[in-house]
Amino acid sequence: MATRTLADAPARTTAAPSAITARAVSKTFEGKGKLVHALSEVDLEIEAGQFVSLIGPSGCGKSTLLKMIAGLLNPSTGIVAIDGDTVTEPLPQTGVAFQKPTLLRWRSVLDNICLPLDIDGTRDAEGEARAVELLGLMGLAGFEKHHPKELSGGMEQRVAIARSLITQPSLLLMDEPFGALDEFTREDLNDELLRVWQHEPKTVVFVTHSISEAVFLSDRVVVMSARPGRIHANIPVELPRPRERALRNSPEFYEAIRHARAVLDDARVVEPGGAR
Numbered sequence: 681m682a683t684r685t686l687a688d689a690p691a692r693t694t695a696a697p698s699a700i701t702a703r704a705v706s707k708t709f710e711g712k713g714k715l716v717h718a719l720s721e722v723d724l725e726i727e728a729g730q731f732v733s734l735i736g737p738s739g740c741g742k743s744t745l746l747k748m749i750a751g752l753l754n755p756s757t758g759i760v761a762i763d764g765d766t767v768t769e770p771l772p773q774t775g776v777a778f779q780k781p782t783l784l785r786w787r788s789v790l791d792n793i794c795l796p797l798d799i800d801g802t803r804d805a806e807g808e809a810r811a812v813e814l815l816g817l818m819g820l821a822g823f824e825k826h827h828p829k830e831l832s833g834g835m836e837q838r839v840a841i842a843r844s845l846i847t848q849p850s851l852l853l854m855d856e857p858f859g860a861l862d863e864f865t866r867e868d869l870n871d872e873l874l875r876v877w878q879h880e881p882k883t884v885v886f887v888t889h890s891i892s893e894a895v896f897l898s899d900r901v902v903v904m905s906a907r908p909g910r911i912h913a914n915i916p917v918e919l920p921r922p923r924e925r926a927l928r929n930s931p932e933f934y935e936a937i938r939h940a941r942a943v944l945d946d947a948r949v950v951e952p953g954g955a956r
């Protein structure tokens with residue numbers, strides 16, 4: 681699949697990346713007469729422009745925390761703030777991409793990418809030109825008129841990511857966006873995501889189960905402990921940028937993965953009072 685190089689393209693001027701603060705955030709769900717303590721006293725600071733991954737055992741509250749940053753869920757106690765403002769609802773500067781691409785079957789690729797502009801009532805020729813540009817950046821130039829049924833899973837996910845970027849968000853929240861893809865497609869999309877991120881600086885919070893993906897992409901890997909989720913450790917990733925494919929075969933990359941795996945193994949131990 682052809683991928684456009686961004687080396688010569690001027691950096692796009694978008695809104696400044698957003699900073700995120702979570703203070704003493706806890707979340708308890710109630711259902712079927714049972715309380716589920718999903719998160720407990722989570723404190724997290726993410727600097728503007730950082731690429732941060734959240735990893736941790738299944739059910740430790742990664743998606744819950746991401747949904748709170750997205751304004752789709754409120755904490756039971758504590759606050760989540762973006763650029764100092766408490767988040768109580770989805771904000772226009774936030775883009776989201778989830779594991780399922782959820783494209784609308786009856787819309788063309790171009791119309792799917794432009795959906796957020798249609799919802800805002802801001803779709804115009806400039807917006808459509810940006811959609812075409814994003815499609816090129818995601819390696820799908822020329823697919824504007826195709827429909828989702830004509831695309832592979834990886835292509836659908838590329839379209840969903842282009843859609844999450846169409847509004848030029850200053851914050852991008854991604855919940856296992858490549859979890860359902862084969863390893864090679866996932867690596868291609870990791871490369872494309874990093875190119876877009878370098879081209880259009882923004883804060884990214886990325887949930888994944890893949891330690892190697894977290895290390896490859898991130899400035900910092902946040903390791904959460906078993907439910908109720910807490911921040912177990914922050915692992916800075918010092919690997920140089922831009923990160924090219926060859927990095928994946930380097931001893932430094934393997935060492936960074938080994939270190940993150942050891943910390944994650946430690947986080948999988950259930951703490952007293954916790955449950956899986």
Ligand SMILES: Nc1ncnc2c1ncn2[C@@H]1O[C@H](COP(=O)(O)OP(=O)(O)OP(=O)(O)O)[C@@H](O)[C@H]1O
Binds near residue numbers: 711716736738740741
């Ligand atoms: N709407 C909800 N109602 C009740 N319980 C919920 C709800 N959403 C999440 N939970 C529970 O909260 C806990 C944390 O869920 P969450 O999806 O955030 O974990 P996760 O770390 O993202 O998991 P995974 O890695 O398996 O995707 C789980 O025990 C889950 O069952």
